[in-house]
Amino acid sequence: MAEMHHETGSSGADFDLSQFYQIFFEEAGENLDLMEQMLLNLNLETADDEELNGIFRCAHSVKGGAATFGFSDVAELTHQMESLLDRLRRHELRPTSVMVDVLLESADASRSLLARHQSGDEGTAPPTADLVGRIRKLVSGDTAPAPAPAPASVSAPVKVETVPVEVQQTEAKSRNQVAAVNVLRTLKVVISRLDHVERADAIEELFRDIAGLGVIKSQACNEANTRVFQVETTSSNEDLLDLFAFHVSREQVVIQETVASSEITDDTGGDASEGNIAGANGPGLDVAHASSTLQAPGFGFFDGAPGAPGAPDASDAGIAAVVAAAPTSEDGLPKSSRSGTKSAGAANSQPEAATIRVAISKVDQLINLVGELVITQAMLAQNSRALDPAVYQQLLTGLTDLDRNTRDLQESVMSIRMIPMSIVFSRFPRMLRDLAGKLGKKVDFLTLGEATELDKGLVEKITDPLTHLVRNSCDHGIEMPSDRVLAGKPETGTITLSAAHQGGSIVIEVRDDGRGMSRERILAKARERGLDVSDQMQDSEVWQLIFAPGFSTAEVVTDVSGRGVGMDVVKRNIASLNGTVEIDSKEGFGMKVSVRLPLTLAIMDGMSVGVGSEVYILPLSSVVESFQVKSEAVSTVGQGAQLVKVRDEFMPVIELEKVFQVPRFNTDKTSDIMVVIEAEGSRVVLLVDELLGQQQVVVKNLESNYRKVPNVSGATILGDGKVALILDTGALVRRSRH
Amino acid sequence: MEKIGDAASNVAREYLTFRLDREEYGIDILKVQEIRGYESPTRIANAPSFIKGVVNLRGTIVPIVDMRLKFNCDKAVYDSFTVVIILNLRQRIVGIVVDSVSDVMGLAPENLRAAPDIESVIDSDSVLGLGSLGDRMLILLDIEKLMSGVDMGLVTEPC
Numbered sequence: 001m002a003e004m005h006h007e008t009g010s011s012g013a014d015f016d017l018s019q020f021y022q023i024f025f026e027e028a029g030e031n032l033d034l035m036e037q038m039l040l041n042l043n044l045e046t047a048d049d050e051e052l053n054g055i056f057r058c059a060h061s062v063k064g065g066a067a068t069f070g071f072s073d074v075a076e077l078t079h080q081m082e083s084l085l086d087r088l089r090r091h092e093l094r095p096t097s098v099m100v101d102v103l104l105e106s107a108d109a110s111r112s113l114l115a116r117h118q119s120g121d122e123g124t125a126p127p128t129a130d131l132v133g134r135i136r137k138l139v140s141g142d143t144a145p146a147p148a149p150a151p152a153s154v155s156a157p158v159k160v161e162t163v164p165v166e167v168q169q170t171e172a173k174s175r176n177q178v179a180a181v182n183v184l185r186t187l188k189v190v191i192s193r194l195d196h197v198e199r200a201d202a203i204e205e206l207f208r209d210i211a212g213l214g215v216i217k218s219q220a221c222n223e224a225n226t227r228v229f230q231v232e233t234t235s236s237n238e239d240l241l242d243l244f245a246f247h248v249s250r251e252q253v254v255i256q257e258t259v260a261s262s263e264i265t266d267d268t269g270g271d272a273s274e275g276n277i278a279g280a281n282g283p284g285l286d287v288a289h290a291s292s293t294l295q296a297p298g299f300g301f302f303d304g305a306p307g308a309p310g311a312p313d314a315s316d317a318g319i320a321a322v323v324a325a326a327p328t329s330e331d332g333l334p335k336s337s338r339s340g341t342k343s344a345g346a347a348n349s350q351p352e353a354a355t356i357r358v359a360i361s362k363v364d365q366l367i368n369l370v371g372e373l374v375i376t377q378a379m380l381a382q383n384s385r386a387l388d389p390a391v392y393q394q395l396l397t398g399l400t401d402l403d404r405n406t407r408d409l410q411e412s413v414m415s416i417r418m419i420p421m422s423i424v425f426s427r428f429p430r431m432l433r434d435l436a437g438k439l440g441k442k443v444d445f446l447t448l449g450e451a452t453e454l455d456k457g458l459v460e461k462i463t464d465p466l467t468h469l470v471r472n473s474c475d476h477g478i479e480m481p482s483d484r485v486l487a488g489k490p491e492t493g494t495i496t497l498s499a500a501h502q503g504g505s506i507v508i509e510v511r512d513d514g515r516g517m518s519r520e521r522i523l524a525k526a527r528e529r530g531l532d533v534s535d536q537m538q539d540s541e542v543w544q545l546i547f548a549p550g551f552s553t554a555e556v557v558t559d560v561s562g563r564g565v566g567m568d569v570v571k572r573n574i575a576s577l578n579g580t581v582e583i584d585s586k587e588g589f590g591m592k593v594s595v596r597l598p599l600t601l602a603i604m605d606g607m608s609v610g611v612g613s614e615v616y617i618l619p620l621s622s623v624v625e626s627f628q629v630k631s632e633a634v635s636t637v638g639q640g641a642q643l644v645k646v647r648d649e650f651m652p653v654i655e656l657e658k659v660f661q662v663p664r665f666n667t668d669k670t671s672d673i674m675v676v677i678e679a680e681g682s683r684v685v686l687l688v689d690e691l692l693g694q695q696q697v698v699v700k701n702l703e704s705n706y707r708k709v710p711n712v713s714g715a716t717i718l719g720d721g722k723v724a725l726i727l728d729t730g731a732l733v734r735r736s737r738h
Numbered sequence: 739m740e741k742i743g744d745a746a747s748n749v750a751r752e753y754l755t756f757r758l759d760r761e762e763y764g765i766d767i768l769k770v771q772e773i774r775g776y777e778s779p780t781r782i783a784n785a786p787s788f789i790k791g792v793v794n795l796r797g798t799i800v801p802i803v804d805m806r807l808k809f810n811c812d813k814a815v816y817d818s819f820t821v822v823i824i825l826n827l828r829q830r831i832v833g834i835v836v837d838s839v840s841d842v843m844g845l846a847p848e849n850l851r852a853a854p855d856i857e858s859v860i861d862s863d864s865v866l867g868l869g870s871l872g873d874r875m876l877i878l879l880d881i882e883k884l885m886s887g888v889d890m891g892l893v894t895e896p897c
Contacts (some may be wrong), residue, residue, distance in 0.1 A: 368797045614781065660783035705831045706792060706801040707893055709782055717794045723780040 024065045025118050026357060031058040032107045039104055044095050052089040059085055062110060074113045077128045080135040081106050087139055099138050106131050127234045185233060190254040192226040363416050370413045371698040377406045378719035414603060421499040422450035424463050428470055428497060435474050442481050442491055443474055448498035454506055458597060461577055465570040469510040469593050470495060477514030477591055505596050513590040522546065543583035547571040604699050608692040609675065612662040615724045617697055617716055622729040624676040626691060644685050646676060652736040655687045659711060679729040684736045750844040755876060756836040759811040764869055765881040767842055769825050776820040776835060786891045801892060804835040810859050827882045832892060845869045861887060
């Protein structure tokens, strides 16, 4: 098995997942809210696949996240919900109101469990066993009516009968929230009149199977058809009876409370706990008092508890006594309503909402508006230049302030879109672990520079290429442990993923200490495929060959990689982001793939050049140098193509004037400034009239309202409000090759 | 016939009317986003002559089509009266240059006539019909179809 020192999760490795907790809590909360909404809107008669699938997806997302972050109780509960929903959406079961109720309750329970995790509460978890059991029963297709609820319980049927309006439901829930006190009780469970004694033994298994239900001990009993258990649990009698109903009928069970050891785990405040400790065993009034002091006045506790105390079938005196004594703890399950979560949050020092989730379109609009503001500001600055500083001193000071403020504003707004690379990196440890396990390799995974920030749009697009590179490293790069030992390397290979800012770009490197690439094999393979190669090629050129479509030197095609599909896609994806890929490798020592990307797609450092009366923008990242030339320095080849010699290198010359058919009014003037640009590994010289300056430009899409223009990658708005086209240097370089 | 039937089904649709030389045209008012004065656009190389270029409309890059050049009008002058109608067609924004904008009028079904089959620079598919108002004749354009045609050069493929 692979050893993943940097594997994450609840196992307590040194990589800390907790930084993502907040995002998970937010998302889970949203999903639960959405699910609740959809459940409430669900029409049982006409429920269509779309709705059911939607609800299923919500449960599934919460489950997935909970499992990832190691919140097993939430995962367990949502897993059960998912099973039920899965059967519903596959039409194996018909949705009933009972199901909806149970699901709603489960959603509430998940929320309170999550709130508990969020607040870092170490106390006993609210029990979910009852819900799990009830869902299981529904999944198994048991259509028997749900057991009548305990009086104080807000279990579903009561909700539906008494509070038809949703708002009131929430209110009712929040009333009972206070009642959700987890009391650890020691019970004596007597199961009598058994036809088959073995059936009672299944109850012991129940406790084993359902985590968090409690501890059960079998006790000696003289009667042949009776079993006695001692149970320590936080679940209510009602919940236990429900669970037992799988195996023995309710009439056969007698539950007696033996020791009243109360443990308050609800974190609604110290005030309430005192009351609750007293109230758990004493008259219910104390509890009511405690809860009403906690909640706003007028939140009369018993208002929310319709029906007479005492469940109809809890006819046994023992149960009735317990029910009467501690009505508030009857429903051991905290119904987390919003108010419940809030009070927990208030007790916590953490601010409730450290982040807000905003639609990306809103952020983009904000960026657009700030872009406009910057343009207006530039215009003002330009127009005010002619003013006499002595006369307009105040105005000019104001404009300087405006300048600074708009720049700060622009920077802050742009930073909203920036997210740390850790969002991308975090998905790899798990993936590598599985992959290494499958391949029987040992791999360490290291990440560096996770805090490096990148535009959100780029992060989304870089994830797939990076995944591919990491998989490649693991599959092709790292050798089998035995081979590594033979090669004198440590048994465990290392894959390093790093990110760092370099100037205006971000460089992401995937490095491994595996076998590296074999120059000979690549060249041989390339010849086999009929590519034009020679032994004199430089290493870097050889490595670039692996980006050719369909190129693979893998001897065996595995299900992981080796089909030769991918590296070309990787290269294409990265090129489409204005990025480049470089490979460095030494056979036997490993390989390094560097991906260089612009920090953001929305803003670019540009160099504005003038041609005739028009202005074009060159991406500064591709500008190498610029100089003035005399026409005699340009030599022609075969009548047309022009070349210029720059430091012993002949480079093709592209006249922008011709490429863009710029009209010339002053016919005497010719372009005499040369700008050397580099793209896709080649250099060309552009002939322009003048260099106007360097500035940050907001990149706008031409295609949203127009269409693709040859040799142009986009447009931007200049300080005077005019549109200027941004040149596609890659296309210009390609153009010179033909 | 069918086209005019479409137009007639909505009782008294409203049309923005504009002039190109001496001809008067009408387009669905709901497609019009705003009306602006002409400002010289940034030329785009290798575009058809009637595409004047692109302008900055509050941060959006909008192509400008001169309808007078597209419809082969005798002259196309750009002065302070030249008007650009900004259209919003299927989430795409396009500006068209016209000589002047006349008014907005509702046309009742009885004032609509089918367009006779005549040969012109306008693809007959793009003409909804003719509007007759006293002695005035209004050419009702399906501006969306017209602008999304391949020969317009605004889109690479017809929508």
